[in-house]
Amino acid sequence: MSESSEQAQVSAGDVFTQSLVPKLQRHPKRIVFTDGADERVLRVAVRMVESKVGIPILLGNRDEIYRLASDRGISLDFVKVLDPSTAGDFEVFCEFLRRTEHMRGVEISNPEEILRQPAYFGAMMIQYGQADGLVGGNQSYPASIFRALLHLVKPVPSVPRVFSVAILSASHLAHFGREGVLFLADCGLNEELSSKQLAAIAVETGHLARIYLGRRPRVVLLSHSTKGSASTSSGREVRVATEIARQQVDPEEVEIDGELQADAALDPLASEIKIPNAEFKQAADVLVFPNLDAANITLKLLTHVGGASAYGQFILGLTRPAAQISRTMDEESIYGTALAVGVEAIKYHELYPEGEA
Secondary structure (H helix, E strand, O other): OOHHHHHHHHHHOOOOHHHOHHHHHHOOEEEEEOOOOOHHHHHHHHHHHHHOOEEEEEEOOHHHHHHHHHHOOOOOOOOEEEOHHHOOOHHHHHHHHHHHHHHOOOOOOOHHHHHOOHHHHHHHHHHOOOOOEEEEOOOOOHHHHHHHHHHHOOEOOOOOOOEEEEEEEOOOOOOOOOOOEEEEEOOOOOOEOOHHHHHHHHHHHHHHHHHHHOOOOEEEEEOOOOOOOOOOHHHHHHHHHHHHHHHOOOOOOOEEEEEEOHHHHHOHHHHHHHOOOOOOOOOOOEEEOOEHHHHHHHHHHHHHOOOOEEEEEEEEOEOOOEEEOOOOOOHHHHHHHHHHHHHHHHHHHHHOOOOOO
16 A cells, blocks of 8 residues: 555544554554444455554454455455354363353353354453454444453453443534543443442543543543532532542543533633632543443434544453444444554553563
């Protein structure tokens, strides 16, 4: 591929994705897609190869995937296609699963049936180093992806609850983060959260945002109340979570604020009105929601009504990078999600050069 074509691929992305391509061109990663028989994924795989950002691995029925590619005129040169049940690692993974469940006190007689499911096979691939990151859910219900990852991928001991983060980009919307990028958590996994869990989400998402933004991010824990303007139990929970999170970060690396209403978090003018005499604050980069309903509804409104581009949801609190994507996600967003998972994999290898978590 010519240099001008590579540059065109980069410039075609938005403010978020275009910064990821050069990083992955220097450190390409193997990304496994659990729902491979999907035209969007086939085109993303081709783009990954052409952009030299990684090696795509598509799971599913090989004949179905190749037939779909042929029908759409898509070349799968340099794209790896695997049917879990006939893959070389299938029997090895089955034995790994038997041993793992035995150590948990569970005896299973049908590991083959479990690992024929692409989500479980893909989770095994990233856990045992056969791929660097996972993207799935474009043809599956979210629970199937979450279940496989939570079951088979080792958690990070310091994170009390695995959670998800959506990254949104919308340079056309006012007050949409400092640079047109927002991180939203937890949009997919936990219905209700304690103050300690909210604090952990704020801290971990702040560190994630710092990786992608390359600067100190501002993390805001949201509420229906701003600095005690409504005396409610949920507002108090967010205030407590804010203080816990502040004690767990270096303020030079991550800024933590809360409890704030969404307008005070994102619009500096609203912040000045609602918090008189406070220090001027830039728009938040990270929004941490008090519950799943608020987060997921906001995510859907911003994407389907506001026109924001969504990437992920990225699963944090696991020792391997993975993302669950929506069945309605377009090709561009799937591509951006794959890029972001690859960059997460770079970070993982920097943190754990020996492959241990």
